[in-house]
Amino acid sequence: MALPAEKSYSNKVLGRNARMANGVASIGECMLELSGQTGPNWRMGFAGDTFNTLWALHALSPDRPATYVSAFGDDPFSREQIAFFAENGIGIGNSPVIAGARPGLYAITLTGAERAFTYWRSDAAARQLASDPATLAKSLENQALIYFSGITLAILDQAARRTLLSAVAVARNAGSLVAFDPNYRPRLWPSREAAQAEILEALAVADIALPTFPDEQMLFGDPTPRATAERLGKLTGEIVVKNGEQPALIALNGASQTVDAVHVAAPVDTTGAGDSFNGGYLAARVAGHAPAEAVRRAHKVAAAVVQVRGALAPFERLRAAFDS
Numbered sequence: 001m002a003l004p005a006e007k008s009y010s011n012k013v014l015g016r017n018a019r020m021a022n023g024v025a026s027i028g029e030c031m032l033e034l035s036g037q038t039g040p041n042w043r044m045g046f047a048g049d050t051f052n053t054l055w056a057l058h059a060l061s062p063d064r065p066a067t068y069v070s071a072f073g074d075d076p077f078s079r080e081q082i083a084f085f086a087e088n089g090i091g092i093g094n095s096p097v098i099a100g101a102r103p104g105l106y107a108i109t110l111t112g113a114e115r116a117f118t119y120w121r122s123d124a125a126a127r128q129l130a131s132d133p134a135t136l137a138k139s140l141e142n143q144a145l146i147y148f149s150g151i152t153l154a155i156l157d158q159a160a161r162r163t164l165l166s167a168v169a170v171a172r173n174a175g176s177l178v179a180f181d182p183n184y185r186p187r188l189w190p191s192r193e194a195a196q197a198e199i200l201e202a203l204a205v206a207d208i209a210l211p212t213f214p215d216e217q218m219l220f221g222d223p224t225p226r227a228t229a230e231r232l233g234k235l236t237g238e239i240v241v242k243n244g245e246q247p248a249l250i251a252l253n254g255a256s257q258t259v260d261a262v263h264v265a266a267p268v269d270t271t272g273a274g275d276s277f278n279g280g281y282l283a284a285r286v287a288g289h290a291p292a293e294a295v296r297r298a299h300k301v302a303a304a305v306v307q308v309r310g311a312l313a314p315f316e317r318l319r320a321a322f323d324s
Helices: 008-018 049-060 076-087 133-140 150-154 158-173 192-203 213-220 225-232 273-286 291-305 315-323
Strands: 023-027 031-038 041-047 066-069 105-111 114-120 143-149 177-181 238-241 248-252 255-259
Touching (some): 023 049, 023 133, 041 049, 041 076, 049 143, 049 150, 049 273, 049 291, 049 315, 066 133, 133 158, 143 158, 150 192, 158 177, 158 192, 213 225, 225 238, 238 291, 248 291, 255 291, 273 291, 273 315
Parallel strands (some): 023 143, 031 105, 143 177
Antiparallel strands (some): 031 041, 105 114, 238 248, 248 255
């Protein structure tokens, strides 16, 4: 069944946000990214799943204050990271700066356009993003939209996850729209069962779920994207199931619709495509576009990202894709 005209659910949440501050916040870990290998030479940048989403969301919603909620070290790389955010109009709210801490690091290796990652992140500062409940709650106050992911959960210990989900729930009850991508990465979790339990708790405080079908198939054994949407529909109201180059499935108020992806004949680097899709979708939704139109725009944004190296495409390129 196709989606009905935009009424109940989405109008309710968008109307709710119209009465609030219009900022957007994303919670998680931004790492040092080594990419673009040419022999022994590497390019260093900054990226991470929830930051990649905020980057696209901010590019496409430049009038909305953007905040990256995390924890940072006091080393030169952390200072460079915070300065990079500021240069691009992204703040860090009340995120703690922790003496002696440092950011995580990952390197991208490519086979054609397909990527593989090597990580050094076990002692990253971001693991302490919920160490001060008061400052975390302050960073989430009066945000129109709050976004986080399964990776955000996975880097925290159990007590910190409880603190994070409680802070998100308080913000949601105060009027913030909450979006969540389960983004399952098995190596970050002690067990599949632990990931299932924590991700289900996160979905219970979300208004919008943005899962990727292969992740959900691996984590929950879903046979089809529709099965994923039906399962998640018991927990949250608006669902977009991403599936790579296959159509995305939207489920809303018991109805569903698919929207074809944008084919890229010669992708350069698929890093950050799904994250940027999320940013495009959320930017379109908070701008008032219907879900199907939001997915169409998000597909175009993802297609633009796979045509550049690294996870972050220039703002101008993202805007051109979104508006095309």
